[in-house]
Amino acid sequence: MPDPEVGVSTAAAPRMIADVFHTLVVQPTTLCNLDCGYCYLPDRRRQRLMSADVAAALAASVAEQDSTYPVEVVWHGGEPIATPIGHLRSLLAEFEPLRRSGRIRHGVQTNATLLSSAWCDLLVEYGFHIGVSVDGPAACNAARVDRAGRPAFDRIMRGIRLLQEHSVPFEVICVVTADTIDRADELVEFFTEVGCASVGFNIEEQEGLNAHRPQVTAARAEAFWLRLWQLREAGHALRIRELDRLRDHVSAMRGGVAPTSLPYDPIPTVAHDGDTVILSPELLGIRSAAYGDFLIGNLLRESLPTMIGKARTLRQVAEFESALRSCAATCEFWQFCGGAQAGNRFFELGTFDATETAYCRNSKQALVRSALTHLTTTKGTPA
Numbered sequence: 001m002p003d004p005e006v007g008v009s010t011a012a013a014p015r016m017i018a019d020v021f022h023t024l025v026v027q028p029t030t031l032c033n034l035d036c037g038y039c040y041l042p043d044r045r046r047q048r049l050m051s052a053d054v055a056a057a058l059a060a061s062v063a064e065q066d067s068t069y070p071v072e073v074v075w076h077g078g079e080p081i082a083t084p085i086g087h088l089r090s091l092l093a094e095f096e097p098l099r100r101s102g103r104i105r106h107g108v109q110t111n112a113t114l115l116s117s118a119w120c121d122l123l124v125e126y127g128f129h130i131g132v133s134v135d136g137p138a139a140c141n142a143a144r145v146d147r148a149g150r151p152a153f154d155r156i157m158r159g160i161r162l163l164q165e166h167s168v169p170f171e172v173i174c175v176v177t178a179d180t181i182d183r184a185d186e187l188v189e190f191f192t193e194v195g196c197a198s199v200g201f202n203i204e205e206q207e208g209l210n211a212h213r214p215q216v217t218a219a220r221a222e223a224f225w226l227r228l229w230q231l232r233e234a235g236h237a238l239r240i241r242e243l244d245r246l247r248d249h250v251s252a253m254r255g256g257v258a259p260t261s262l263p264y265d266p267i268p269t270v271a272h273d274g275d276t277v278i279l280s281p282e283l284l285g286i287r288s289a290a291y292g293d294f295l296i297g298n299l300l301r302e303s304l305p306t307m308i309g310k311a312r313t314l315r316q317v318a319e320f321e322s323a324l325r326s327c328a329a330t331c332e333f334w335q336f337c338g339g340a341q342a343g344n345r346f347f348e349l350g351t352f353d354a355t356e357t358a359y360c361r362n363s364k365q366a367l368v369r370s371a372l373t374h375l376t377t378t379k380g381t382p383a
Contacts, residue, residue: 016324025269032079037143050272055094061304081114112159120166130170178214184227200241221362225370274299280343319352337364
C-alpha cells in the first residue's frame, strides 16, 4: 500500500493528527489469490465484497469533508483485482461525480497476476494511479507465492506486460527482505528493465500476522541505501521513491522552503463492510487485549468526518499523538521523518506511545545516514 506523508509541526501546534484526510484506503474485497510469506492480512482467504451502500457512504464522506484538494482513494485489499470486474465498476460508479469534478483520484495496489485487457481498459477509463507489488527478479520473489506454494513471478510479469501493451504507466512497490537486502544492484537493473515510472523499496516490517520472519538490521539497511545512492551517482536513471523524497526535502530546506506544517494524515481505512480504522491500514482486522479491535466506528452508521472527530478520545489515538510530540521534541531525524507510523509502533512494541522503531532505523535513519556518507565520499549533493 502507498506511504503517508507526514509534515513537521512546531511545539505550538495544537494537534499532531489532522481532522481531514488526503488518503482514503478502501477494501473492495478481503480475498487475495496469493499467500506471500510476509503478508500481514488476517482474512485474505475469504471473498467478502464491499457493497454499493458502503461505496456510496464513502463517496458521501468525501463530499462532506469538502476538502480543497483531491482525495486519493486507494483500492487495497486483499487483492483488489480479485473483485469481479463488474462489481468493482458498480463501486466506482458511486465516486464518478467526485472524480469528474476533480475531487478524488483513484489508486490501486495490485499483484498484477489477475490483470486482463478488460481490467487495463477499466483502469485507464477511471484514471487509476497503479502500483504493482513485485520484489525484483525471480530469485528475489521467493516470498511471493500462491496458496499451493507456486511462485507468482511469471504471472506478475505477464500482468506487467499487459500494462505495457496497453500503455498504462505504473509504479512498483518492492518489499526488501533479509534475503534480498544485499542485492541492490540486481534490483536496480531489474526495475530499470521493467520500465516502471518509479520504485519504492519497503524494507520488510513486523506487522499483523508477519511477526516471525528474520528482520533486516539497520547496518544492512544503511548499506543498501548507500549502494542505491552510488548507483544513481554512476548514472542509473531509475526513479527511487525514498531517494527522491530525501533529495526533495534537502532541496526545499536549502531553498529556504520550510517543511509542510500539516499534521499527520489520519488515513481512514474502510473494510468491505464499513468497519473503519485510522492511523494505519495494517490495524484493520487486528485485535488486541489492550486496545480491542481498533475500530473507530462503521461507515454505514456514521460518516468519516464524524468518526474521525470523535476518535481523538480513543486510547490508541491519544497515545500516538503523544508519541508524535515526543518524536518532535527529541529526535534529530524528525524534520525528515515526521514520526514512525502508528502500525509499526504497535506491532513492534505493543504500544502507540513508543518512539523509535525498526521502521525508523531502517527506512528513515539509515536512509539519511547513507546520504551523509555518500556526500562525504563524493563531496556532492544528493542526486
